Amino acid sequence: MCIFVAFTFLGILFCGRGQSLECPFGCECFAITRSVKCVSADLPTLPQSIPGYARTIIVTGNNIQRIEADSFTQLDNVTNIILSNNRISEMASHSFSALINLRFLDLSGNQLALIHPQALSIPGSPLQELNLSCAVFNFSALTDLTTALRWGGLRGLLRLDLSGNNLALLPPGMFSHLPNLQQLFLRNNSLVMVYSGTFSGTNNLELLDLSNNAFRTFDADTLQELGKLGNIRILLGENPYTCSCEIRAFVIWLNESKADVDVESVRCTSPKKLTDAQLRGLGEDAIGCVAPVQGEVTDLTLQTSYVFLGLVLGFVGMVFLFVLYLNRKGMKKWIIEMRDACRDVLAGYHYRYEIDTDPRRTSGSISSDVCVIRKSLCRYMAYGPIIPMGIDILLICSGQ
Structure with missing residues (x-):
């Protein structure tokens, strides 16, 4: 019995030492x-000689700068690796x-x-979960990551x-080579919009987290683009939404979308x-957006044409007024001369009327008066027929 206990103790001792080695x-x-x-061992590189029985490797809080091609060898049993907070x-x-x-x-x-x-x-694309939250250093690294997702064979x-990486945009087709992706986390970034084709190829997506961004x-x-994803769970909360008329389409989408x-x-x-x-349920009056009248058609092109036409007419009017201003002296002289001509013609009519209606006037005196009027009227006929004249005046000037 004592011999058995001694062998057992030695076996445990040697096994313990072998494990520690x-x-x-x-x-x-x-x-x-x-x-x-x-954990927090200030390791400069990934540890070597990891036991072959290991399935889970946890290396965190160290000072590891680079992961080499041979950092993990002869570890066929490993299924989980946690390398967070190592300054990689x-x-x-x-x-x-x-x-x-x-x-x-x-x-x-x-x-x-x-x-x-x-x-x-x-080889074999065994990876099912990849956590890169707060791990992408800059935009250049995002480009490298997009290429790695494309060429990594992560089917x-x-x-x-990808949460917490300060991402401002997502390249179109970034996830197109992940056909079986079911959950995508993009929360706590700086996204302001989603481009067309960003989620192309993710036909099996079930959860999309866009919360706490800059939308x-x-x-x-x-x-x-969100509508193409179908009936999936979409998290859009904790974004700085501005509830103005521009958000009306989003409100309508929230009310009609089949997504959760x-x-x-x-x-x-x-x-x-x-x-x-x-x-959801916010009225158009609340966001300062008046609903369009039924049958009203707003043609922006037509409105622009009216504005352009008004500008052209205004310009033509200004040119016309400017030309009048430059010729103001000539216009004034012409107006004065026309006024005097019209006044003389009217005076001649009046004078002839008085002569014709006075029975005491003889035909000889009338003829002499007519000759005087003839000279006066013919002098102003040189200005042109500015006002209509009777046939009698023309006969007078022609000597008939």
Whole structure:
């Protein structure tokens, strides 16, 4: 009995020492849970000689700058790797290609600036969940990530988290090579709009999280893109929506869309009178937008033509007034001369009328008076027939 107890004690001792020898420096290895933990050990590189039984590797809070192509070798059993908050800035080609059974990869909280196009390429496409929240360093890294998602062969990816990366835009077709993607998290970014074709190829998407971004409204292209996703769960809350007339199309979409939207969280942030008001069911009068009259057609082109015509007529009028101003002296002289001519003609008519109606006048005296009138009238006929004259005046001037 004593011999058996001694052998048992020695076996436990040797096994314990063997396990401690296998575990990398600064890490803790647990054979029962098949996990390895290297937390806040200030490691400059990823630990080597990880036990072959490990299924879960947790390396967080270290100072690892780069993931090499041979960082993980002979680890066929590993299914979960957590590499968050390690200050990782670069991923080489085929960084995880040796992990043929990898299902879950967490790279959150890093500073990825250089990502090789085939950094996420794993034979057989086993990866199902990829966490890149707060991990993309700048816009250049976003371009690298888009290329890595395209060339990574991630056809089996089901869940992708890109939250907290200060993304201002999403390139069209960024997720087109993830045909089986079911959950996409884009919350806590700086997105202001969604371009047409952004979610093309994601036919199996079930959840889209766009909450806590910079959306003030959604234009027609964005609403059309969201409408293509079908009856999925869409989170749109905690955005700074401006409830003006421009948001009318979005309100109509909320009321008519078949998608499952978190309408309770979709609320106005401005103007002040509508702060915290729920968008769904918001009337057009409330947002300062008058509904168009039935049958009324607003032709912007026609309105523009009227404005242009008014400008042209105004310009012509100004030119006409300017020409009159330049010829003001000549016009004044011409008007005065015409006035005097008309006055003399009327005086001649009046004088002849008096002569014709006076029975005491002899025919001889009348003839002499007519000759006087003839000279006066013919002198002003040189100005042209400005006013109509009778046939009698013309006969007088012709000597008849």
